[in-house]
Amino acid sequence: MADTIKLALDDVFELAKTALTGQGFSEEQASAIARTISRAERDGCESHGLFRVPFYVKATKHPATNATARPVLSELATSVVRVDAGCGFCPLALETGLPVLADKARSNGIAALAINNAYNIAALWPEVEALAEQGLVSLAFTAANAFVAPAGGIKPIYGTNPMAFGWPRSGKPPMVFDQASSASARGEIQLHLRDGKPLPEGWAIDADGNPTTDPEAALAGAQLTYGGYKGAAIALMVELLAGALIGDLFSYQSSERDSVKSGAPFGGEFIIAINPETCASAGSSEGRVNTNPLAHAEELFGAVLSQDGTRLPGERRIKARERTAVDGITIPASLHQQITEFAG
Amino acid sequence: MADTIKLALDDVFELAKTALTGQGFSEEQASAIARTISRAERDGCESHGLFRVPFYVKATKHPATNATARPVLSELATSVVRVDAGCGFCPLALETGLPVLADKARSNGIAALAINNAYNIAALWPEVEALAEQGLVSLAFTAANAFVAPAGGIKPIYGTNPMAFGWPRSGKPPMVFDQASSASARGEIQLHLRDGKPLPEGWAIDADGNPTTDPEAALAGAQLTYGGYKGAAIALMVELLAGALIGDLFSYQSSERDSVKSGAPFGGEFIIAINPETCASAGSSEGRVNTNPLAHAEELFGAVLSQDGTRLPGERRIKARERTAVDGITIPASLHQQITEFAG
Numbered sequence: 220m221a222d223t224i225k226l227a228l229d230d231v232f233e234l235a236k237t238a239l240t241g242q243g244f245s246e247e248q249a250s251a252i253a254r255t256i257s258r259a260e261r262d263g264c265e266s267h268g269l270f271r272v273p274f275y276v277k278a279t280k281h282p283a284t285n286a287t288a289r290p291v292l293s294e295l296a297t298s299v300v301r302v303d304a305g306c307g308f309c310p311l312a313l314e315t316g317l318p319v320l321a322d323k324a325r326s327n328g329i330a331a332l333a334i335n336n337a338y339n340i341a342a343l344w345p346e347v348e349a350l351a352e353q354g355l356v357s358l359a360f361t362a363a364n365a366f367v368a369p370a371g372g373i374k375p376i377y378g379t380n381p382m383a384f385g386w387p388r389s390g391k392p393p394m395v396f397d398q399a400s401s402a403s404a405r406g407e408i409q410l411h412l413r414d415g416k417p418l419p420e421g422w423a424i425d426a427d428g429n430p431t432t433d434p435e436a437a438l439a440g441a442q443l444t445y446g447g448y449k450g451a452a453i454a455l456m457v458e459l460l461a462g463a464l465i466g467d468l469f470s471y472q473s474s475e476r477d478s479v480k481s482g483a484p485f486g487g488e489f490i491i492a493i494n495p496e497t498c499a500s501a502g503s504s505e506g507r508v509n510t511n512p513l514a515h516a517e518e519l520f521g522a523v524l525s526q527d528g529t530r531l532p533g534e535r536r537i538k539a540r541e542r543t544a545v546d547g548i549t550i551p552a553s554l555h556q557q558i559t560e561f562a563g
Numbered sequence: 564m565a566d567t568i569k570l571a572l573d574d575v576f577e578l579a580k581t582a583l584t585g586q587g588f589s590e591e592q593a594s595a596i597a598r599t600i601s602r603a604e605r606d607g608c609e610s611h612g613l614f615r616v617p618f619y620v621k622a623t624k625h626p627a628t629n630a631t632a633r634p635v636l637s638e639l640a641t642s643v644v645r646v647d648a649g650c651g652f653c654p655l656a657l658e659t660g661l662p663v664l665a666d667k668a669r670s671n672g673i674a675a676l677a678i679n680n681a682y683n684i685a686a687l688w689p690e691v692e693a694l695a696e697q698g699l700v701s702l703a704f705t706a707a708n709a710f711v712a713p714a715g716g717i718k719p720i721y722g723t724n725p726m727a728f729g730w731p732r733s734g735k736p737p738m739v740f741d742q743a744s745s746a747s748a749r750g751e752i753q754l755h756l757r758d759g760k761p762l763p764e765g766w767a768i769d770a771d772g773n774p775t776t777d778p779e780a781a782l783a784g785a786q787l788t789y790g791g792y793k794g795a796a797i798a799l800m801v802e803l804l805a806g807a808l809i810g811d812l813f814s815y816q817s818s819e820r821d822s823v824k825s826g827a828p829f830g831g832e833f834i835i836a837i838n839p840e841t842c843a844s845a846g847s848s849e850g851r852v853n854t855n856p857l858a859h860a861e862e863l864f865g866a867v868l869s870q871d872g873t874r875l876p877g878e879r880r881i882k883a884r885e886r887t888a889v890d891g892i893t894i895p896a897s898l899h900q901q902i903t904e905f906a907g
Contacts, residue, residue: 283849295672295841295842295844296670296671296672296673296838296841297641297642297670297671297672298641298642298671298672298673298674299671299672299673299841299842301842306849326640326641327640327641327642327643327671328639328640328641328642328643328675329640329642329643329673329674329675329835330642330673331672331673331837331842333842336849356803356804356808368870369867369870369873370873370874371870371871371872371873371874372867372870372871372872372873373870373872374870376866376867376870384796384800386803396796396800398793398796402790445790445791445793445794446746446789446790446791446793446794447789447790448876449742449789449790449794450789450790450793452728452740452742452876455863455867455875455876456728456740458863459700459730459860459863460700462859462863463839463843463856463857463859463860463863464700464837464839464842464843464856465842465843466842466843466844466852466854466856466859467852468851468852469862469863469866471866472851472852476851489842491673491835493675493808494640495807495808497639497640497643498639498643498645498675498677498808498809498810498833499807499808499809499810500639500810505627505650505680505820507812507816507820508810508811508812508816510810512807512808512810513807515806515807515810516803516807518813519799519802519803519806519807519813519815522720522813522815523713523716523720523799526712526713526715526716526717526718526720527715527716528715528716528717529713529714529715529716530714530715531799532792532796532799
């Protein structure tokens with residue numbers, strides 16, 4: 220058997236969806252998840268692509284998990300909408316909530332979406348990118364499981380706690396970043412473990428609090444935040460926004476809840492969407508500013524890119540998108556076999 | 564003459580205000596600035612205390628500066644309010660806009676305040692702390708002047724671009740952080756220069772792009788972001804939120820505008836305020852969560868502080884507050900003399 224399998228991008232969706240429906244996921248839940256996985260493979264984000272299918276399946280081992288849940292939308296205030304994912308998975312909750320969030324942001328200038336009771340196994344950039352494709356600026360936050368030590372401490376308490384940001388661009392893919400407040404994503408350490416590679420310095424400490432480059436010791440110890448105490452402040456903010464603010468779990472509570480050791484983070488996601496047409500309409504009275512916010516942003520992007528060695532966040536994803544459209548993707552044969560077996 | 568002067572905290576406000584009115588600031592502008600400066604001295608933030616008075620005065624050298632400006636408030640959308648600072652200073656614009664922002668956040672769940680055409684010489688934590696004292700969660704962003712190199716580049720383009728976050732606590736001062744997306748605040752480098760101390764590694768590069776610990780070379784070169792490309796992504800986001808989104812200047816445009824080399828950043832500030840009572844009202848349907856968001860947050864704070872060596876962001880400020888209430892503050896005699904001379 221070959222070590223790897225090549226797939227056309229169009230085949231990723233069906234492969235993921237069939238695997239999930241074969242494991243008891245509803246058509247709607249499986250389709251939403253498969254769309255997210257396809258986007259990740261399209262953009263070269265291997266750690267959020269088909270690699271994640273077994274994580275979704277494993278999450279169903281928890282007795283509370285509902286792989287056929289129908290998300291329920293409710294309005295909490297003029298500018299806040301909430302989706303109860305019903306112990307299902309985040310992608311379908313997002314597909315339910317994002318259109319309402321976008322409408323509210325367009326009407327009111329700014330709005331928020333709180334997603335509760337969801338397994339958050341995916342990256343955050345797809346949702347901020349989707350909002351940016353509709354002309355909206357957005358920020359997204361979600362907690363995870365207890366993986367990351369607080370500044371000065373050695374025991375994991377925070378999740379990898381990503382914050383994502385999306386900015387629309389005319390005639391181009393949006394400018395998007397999605398960065399863990401840890402020095403690395405959890406999935407990156409899992410990939411290093413799988414591939415038998417040592418970790419870069421500064422990513423993790425072992426269970427005794429000593430720096431380590433061994434992926435296994437890192438997974439048993441604690442990840443570190445990026446930028447020391449400043450990254451830790453971001454991690455804390457994400458816990459508060461995606462947890463206490465919206466009445467949902469902190470990362471360490473998600474870990475405590477995970478009685479079946481599925482490793483799937485469970486809890487909330489918080490998204491803020493802003494309408495740049497509203498906000499820029501007044502502008503500077505000095506007349507020094509381009510009051511078209513998107514055109515103005517391009518001036519900044521141009522200034523950044525005029526320096527050698529720079530690039531905008533997300534550029535690698537957009538380049539991967541061009542490549543995978545032509546070449547398709549490659550996954551380990553063992554993963555392909557596992558996913559195929561899920562389909563039954 | 565002694566090298567330093569001791570002042571009671573109560574004297575800071577009058578000293579700052581009299582200096583500013585002596586230099587042509589209106590009673591309202593001077594009072595708002597003096598309140599901000601007093602809060603900084605109270606909290607041990609020397610670099611935003613009386614040290615800043617000469618920066619405010621210097622900003623009036625620009626022909627467009629209006630030290631007697633009356634901020635003008637307007638509603639841009641249901642959940643967005645804007646204050647045109649009229650080429651005056653940010654503290655009075657904030658005092659004008661924050662009450663309306665707070666009302667909108669309480670009514671609509673989330674709201675935003677855009678401040679335009681303001682000199683932003685102060686820190687951001689006073690505004691997020693003020694919102695938190697009213698029970699609101701908030702985020703604040705402002706750009707500066709071109710001080711910081713983009714990831715991979717060597718020429719300054721971003722400001723030090725702080726992001727601040729405030730979280731209310733029952734019966735305690737709010738949990739607040741206010742952190743530059745650069746490795747250090749600009750003011751910290753200025754203090755190192757004044758005191759003849761070398762900089763820590765990783766703060767800056769010289770004009771040729773080489774790492775430097777010399778404050779003067781750093782001020783002539785470029786500051787670095789914290790956490791490498793991740794801090795740079797935050798810096799870029801701050802430019803977009805406090806600049807293009809609200810129709811105001813980027814950091815490099817503020818530098819270009821500064822024809823008199825006053826060094827005072829000019830442009831926008833963007834603040835988001837959120838009502839936790841709205842957002843947490845639905846909560847987790849699993850009943851695993853304390854649906855009182857502030858009480859829930861205390862569980863997280865307790866878990867963080869249960870580890871040796873940890874502290875919450877802003878703790879140093881709160882401790883300084885207890886100390887300065889009793890001991891007052893100490894400033895260099897030369898600074899005291901300069902400020903006294905401003906009063907005329």
